Amino acid sequence: MATPLFRKIAIFGVGLIGGSFALALKKAGAVVQIVGAGRTRQSLERARELGIIDAYTTSPAEAVDGADLVLIAAPVAQTGAILASIQPHLAPGTVVTDAGSTKTDVVVAARAALGSKIACFVPGHPIAGREQNGPDAALADLYVGKKVVLAALPENAVGDVERIAQAWRHCGAVIHALSPEEHDRVFAAVSHLPHLLAYALVDDIARKPHADLLFQYAASGFRDFTRIAGSSPEMWRDITLANQDAMLVELDAYLAQLQRLRTMLAAADGAALEAVYANAQKARHDWISTIEAAEKQTRQGGD
Known part of the structure; x- marks a missing residue:
């Protein structure tokens, strides 16, 4: 990219999910600096050694200072506490998102933690992963062709939602929209x-x-x-x-x-068992065929 999309991104949790996000954006040339934040210096230092992040801090204020985008990629139970820790330091124009696998609880926690700043938070969930954890598990191509669900809030500005979507598109992901409840x-x-x-x-x-x-x-x-x-x-x-x-x-x-x-x-009752098995087999075959068709379309530039 001639001009990076983001000047600074702060990532809370630089393991598989957050680390892969960082590597993908770096590979795409979409960010100038990525700062990692987390609970332990050992993990953060390892992420820096691997080139996933450019710097790290255990200070929430330092992490979000000057950040265009903040990604919370920590376990969902920590989301509220992390949001509360950065709330006083969020500047106008900073957009915050998460990568949690649940959304209604995250929205409740975000409203409690952010208060009047809730509009800056765009809930998200990348549908990708591996069994491995930690910075060493991060992959630059983890999100290529994968879905990312954005569960936008009524308070979110359209432009902020689009900024989050653009970040994930630069990772190779395909954007989908659902309500938190759905x-x-x-x-x-x-x-x-x-x-x-x-x-x-x-x-x-x-x-x-x-x-x-x-x-x-x-x-x-x-x-x-x-x-x-x-x-x-x-x-x-x-x-x-x-x-x-x-x-x-x-x-x-x-x-x-x-x-x-x-x-x-x-x-x-063999006939009844076989009927269940056959229905399951057909459903799985149809599902796999749909996935393969979608992946082929993505590779060939389809929408």
Whole structure:
């Protein structure tokens, strides 16, 4: 880019999500300086060693001083405290966003923390990730072709929402819009519940007296089903609790489905089981085909 989009970006949490955001914007030439902020100097120093950030600080005031954009990429339970710490130091024109996996709780926390400055906060959620955590897991191309949901507030200026969207587009992401409530209902079903199930299965196997034997014979099917159980327990604890209401709705629906399958199995009802399996197979094939078509369109410059 001839002229960088941002002079200074402050990132709270320079692990996988925040670090990948930084690397992508640097690769695109969209920012002059990136400052990292966080709880521990060790992680921040590592991020600087890796070239993810240009400088770091543990001072919220120093982090946001002169920043065009602030990204909060810490666990969702920390969002309110971080916003409260930077609120007195936010200058007019600074736009703030987050990368949290839940949105209604974040909006409540943001309103409480920012008060009259709430208009500067544009809630966001990049739909991308890996099982690894920390600065060493960051990738410059993590967001290429991935969705980023912006859950704009009524108070947000259109221009501020667009600035956040532009930042993510420079990372290679595709922008989508949902309300905070729609966001949490959707992701309870297709992201948060699957993580809970993966953790539950691995925990169940690990607690059995013959766990060593079971893990010895666990192969690719078990690995694929439980891959996401390698994610950060702290982060997913926060997400599960933050989206409690929607999670309980989805978990109850899944328990009812399991009870249906148990009834079919107990009755040796092969036809009913096959019908469920066939419906699931078709739905998954259709979903994969849709993803592949969208990715092909993105690669070829489609909208």
